[in-house]
Amino acid sequence: MKRSWMTALVIGSTFVMSACSNREPILPGIREDANAVFEDRAQTETKFQNASLKFNSPRQVTNASWLQGHESQVTRTTHPALSATLSRVWSTDIGTGDTQRTRITADPVAHDGRIYTLDSMSILTATSTAGAVIWTKDLTPYGETSGEADGGGLAIGNNTLFVTTGYGELFAVNLSTGAEIWRQSLLGAGNTRPVYYDGLVYAVSNDTTSWAIEADTGLVRWQTDGLGDSNNLAGSTGPSVSSKFVLFGFGSGDVQAAYRNGGLVMWNTSLTGGSSGTAVGTVDDITGAPVIVNSKIYAANGSGRVVAIDLDSGERLWNAPFGARSQLWVTSDSVFFVNADNQLMRLNASNGKPVWAVDLPKYVSNKPRRRKELWTHHGPILAGGRVLIASNDGWLRSYDPMSGALVAQTEIPDGATTNPIVVDKTLYVVSKEGQLHAFR
Numbered sequence: 001m002k003r004s005w006m007t008a009l010v011i012g013s014t015f016v017m018s019a020c021s022n023r024e025p026i027l028p029g030i031r032e033d034a035n036a037v038f039e040d041r042a043q044t045e046t047k048f049q050n051a052s053l054k055f056n057s058p059r060q061v062t063n064a065s066w067l068q069g070h071e072s073q074v075t076r077t078t079h080p081a082l083s084a085t086l087s088r089v090w091s092t093d094i095g096t097g098d099t100q101r102t103r104i105t106a107d108p109v110a111h112d113g114r115i116y117t118l119d120s121m122s123i124l125t126a127t128s129t130a131g132a133v134i135w136t137k138d139l140t141p142y143g144e145t146s147g148e149a150d151g152g153g154l155a156i157g158n159n160t161l162f163v164t165t166g167y168g169e170l171f172a173v174n175l176s177t178g179a180e181i182w183r184q185s186l187l188g189a190g191n192t193r194p195v196y197y198d199g200l201v202y203a204v205s206n207d208t209t210s211w212a213i214e215a216d217t218g219l220v221r222w223q224t225d226g227l228g229d230s231n232n233l234a235g236s237t238g239p240s241v242s243s244k245f246v247l248f249g250f251g252s253g254d255v256q257a258a259y260r261n262g263g264l265v266m267w268n269t270s271l272t273g274g275s276s277g278t279a280v281g282t283v284d285d286i287t288g289a290p291v292i293v294n295s296k297i298y299a300a301n302g303s304g305r306v307v308a309i310d311l312d313s314g315e316r317l318w319n320a321p322f323g324a325r326s327q328l329w330v331t332s333d334s335v336f337f338v339n340a341d342n343q344l345m346r347l348n349a350s351n352g353k354p355v356w357a358v359d360l361p362k363y364v365s366n367k368p369r370r371r372k373e374l375w376t377h378h379g380p381i382l383a384g385g386r387v388l389i390a391s392n393d394g395w396l397r398s399y400d401p402m403s404g405a406l407v408a409q410t411e412i413p414d415g416a417t418t419n420p421i422v423v424d425k426t427l428y429v430v431s432k433e434g435q436l437h438a439f440r
Helices: 002-021 036-046
Strands: 088-093 109-111 114-118 123-128 133-138 152-157 160-165 169-174 180-185 195-197 200-205 209-214 220-225 245-249 254-259 265-270 286-293 296-301 306-310 316-320 334-338 343-348 354-359 377-383 386-391 395-399 406-411 421-423 426-430 435-439
Touching (some): 109 152, 114 152, 114 160, 152 195, 160 200, 169 200, 200 245, 209 245, 343 386, 377 421
Antiparallel strands (some): 088 435, 114 123, 152 160, 160 169, 169 180, 195 200, 200 209, 209 220, 286 296, 296 306, 306 316, 334 343, 343 354, 377 386, 386 395, 395 406, 421 426, 426 435
8 A cells, every 4th residue: 555655656757747848828918907998998998088069959948847857758847947156045945865774865856836755764744835844654564673674765646656665565645634545565675765656656675576566546556576686776766657668767777667557577688788898887787877869778887878769679879888877867868877987978869979088076085095986976967058967076077968068167065975866956965964945
């Protein structure tokens, strides 16, 4: 046994020595850092010259309400009227602002002289257009501790306010009094906003399950399941509806089109994947909720995809290698959004080609070792002939949609934490400290 072991040792040593003597040939060429190839590829894919391109501006209208998000063309105001110069006219507390554990994620909605907000502790508030609090309602479930969950969204339809919460419930609330009409369990966090259309309320829970709920009764009409993901976003994304379909975006990066009334899934498409190079986010979740414009859908994820899709077939029309950190604001010829590198960007809506990109404040600290916390920019919205961004660095900025030039800025006390809305020539936005600000 000992002799056999020694023999094996000699053979093994011979093999090692032989392997060492056959050195791997060194390939000729210049040696570069491994990351350089990705940086070069990113420059090749995304490098372009900013252009001042004609903008086909939609007609400005003075809108009396803001019922839900920008995604569904049946309720949105594409270009609300707004003054060229803005000043803050009042500010009102609407509850608790952003804390270490909880965040305000619900964009305001407005109707019939009231603005509705949801704070980080699930306190629902109605405020008059003069800044007076009309009523408040605590949506924390019985037996739960306030602040144990955050997230949620707001939508108005059927003369009712619909509210999703991080506690996994959908509420129907009386607009005038705040009285609860009904509530429905979503069996998971309702951390994105709902949407109403033609007697049904649509919502997504846990970024995986889609719901259609009857607006009058709160009864579930149907539900479907999508693929989940561990990196999900809460806040200003949600379903969108057309006369025929409802579109859902899931945490996996999938967009699903289902028939509105029956829930039969017509098609699925995936936005997973990212662009090469450096980005401030790698989330595949749908960050720019599907926006329906005529027969097209525009959607985005956080890691490097903005796409246009045919509404009826789900066929991809174009793909742009830019992740989005904001909602998409779409007009007939342009798509505006904040990209994954914290730039306000305009794409050509017909082919996805970039027109211009302008830098927004990026890192809270510019010291190389402290570049962890990022400024957050809310919007964009098109109002008063300008593209507006409300940021948590304390500024409301206005840009020329044709060239991307900064044309004005107004201070927001404590910085913004929601997308702005515009109603009756007044801009409303909620701050990090839980104040509703009005600019006119």
